[in-house]
Amino acid sequence: MTHDARTETVNDGPPVPYGTPEVPRVAVRGEARIEVDPEIARIAISVSARGTDRRSALEDLTRRNAAALDLVKSYGEAVEKLETGTFSITPELTRHGRGERIRAYHGRVHLSAELGDFTVLGELTTRLADLELTRVEGPWWALRPDSPAHGEARRQAVREAVQRAGEYAGALGSSLAALVELADLGAENVAPVALAAPGGTMRAMAYDGGAEESAPALDLEPQRQTVYACVNARFTMTPPVL
Incomplete structure (x- = not known):
């Protein structure tokens, strides 16, 4: 009688996602919000024309555009981008x-302009509206x-996550041992958070027969931007003595 020699493979299974009593884990979220001055300003320009026939309307629109x-x-390098829309x-x-x-x-005709020099922004918008x-x-x-600013916010979020995890471990008389995972907010299908506060708007309109002298330039105060960053982090820590 013969016996088949069989080898059995022991499957340890996937690692335990929440750690073990010997290697406990701590999961935290690090967030950061910083306020910085804006770097660019965008304006939208709409040029209109009206004529009793198609040709005259097109000619007026072409001239005004x-x-x-x-x-x-004419503002040169102060205007970083100028595009024609619809x-x-x-x-x-x-x-x-x-x-x-x-x-x-x-x-x-719709135009859009992007400026990086705010010193000419008020004058340009006033002259356009005129x-x-x-x-x-x-x-x-x-x-x-x-x-x-985006990189600085992310670095602050990571530092905040490490500090928070260390405080949790310290409350148990433990200390952090190693980083297991660091994930951006959007990497784990979490609803995104707005990264910047919406900018304020200025509206102006001018019609035929504008003033003979140019209007004074508007005094436009840049609106500070809020940059937000968030990370999820998991660490292992030394076993606490409970």
């Missing part, structure tokens, strides 16, 4: 007997995507 673009470009020519219909006929044409049939909205204050 060129005037707005030339004015913004353009439209819309007929205005009116009742004529049993039918309808075109009464006029309305044209509109143009014919031109509407200005903004400014919307913001930070650049690569702003050092």
Whole structure:
């Protein structure tokens, strides 16, 4: 009689996610909020025209659009970005007997500008609003995507997580042993938190027959931005004596 020699493999299973009595874990969240000055300001510009026929509306719109673009470009490097958005020519219909006929044409072009030099912002917005049939909205204050403020907030959040975990361990008479995991807030499918406070807005509108002298520049005070960072961290600690 023969016997088959069999080898059995012992499966220890996945590691215990919450630690063991010998290697306890502590999980914390580190948060940081810092306030910094904005780095850029965005404004929206809408140029309009109205004519009794399509050609005259297009010609007026082209002229006013060129005037707005030339004015913004005259500020040179202070304007970091200038873009044209949507353009439209819309007929205005009116009742004529049993039918309808075109009464006029309305044209509109939307522009957006981004400035990094706030010293010229008030003057530029005032001069734009002083143009014919031109509407200005903004400014919307913001930070650049690569702003050092974001990195500083993240570093503060990590330091806060380490300090909080150390305080929990210290309350048990233990100390931190090792970092097990460090996760960004969005890495664990947690609802994101707004990173910056919304910027204030300024609205202005000017129509045909503007003032002969240019209007005084607006005094626009930059709105400080709140940068938020959050991390989840897990540490192992020495076994406490309970």
